[in-house]
Amino acid sequence: MRHKPRRSAEVKGKKVVNMSAGSLPVQKTKSNRKMADGQIDGIRLAANGEIQIAQADVYYGYCLTDGIDEYCYWYPATDVVVTDTWIQYSP
Numbered sequence: 001m002r003h004k005p006r007r008s009a010e011v012k013g014k015k016v017v018n019m020s021a022g023s024l025p026v027q028k029t030k031s032n033r034k035m036a037d038g039q040i041d042g043i044r045l046a047a048n049g050e051i052q053i054a055q056a057d058v059y060y061g062y063c064l065t066d067g068i069d070e071y072c073y074w075y076p077a078t079d080v081v082v083t084d085t086w087i088q089y090s091p
Contacts, residue, residue: 007064007073017081019062019073029061029072029089060086 007021019026034057060080063072072089
């Protein structure tokens, strides 16, 4: 049975700024698909007919691989400090 690598998140000002998992390389990725649970407060909608809502949120993840399995830890954009170039997630 394989175990997930031990990981740790670096947090500053209540936002994630980096993650590490021992000696495994970590890749910063982003996705427009819902990858993390987030709460949206204060949205009210009134419509006369059909509507379609597009999700414009961006989720940021720290993905690492041990050569066999990939592990990704996702956060809503409000919980991450984005300072580097993040690549588009491709599963």
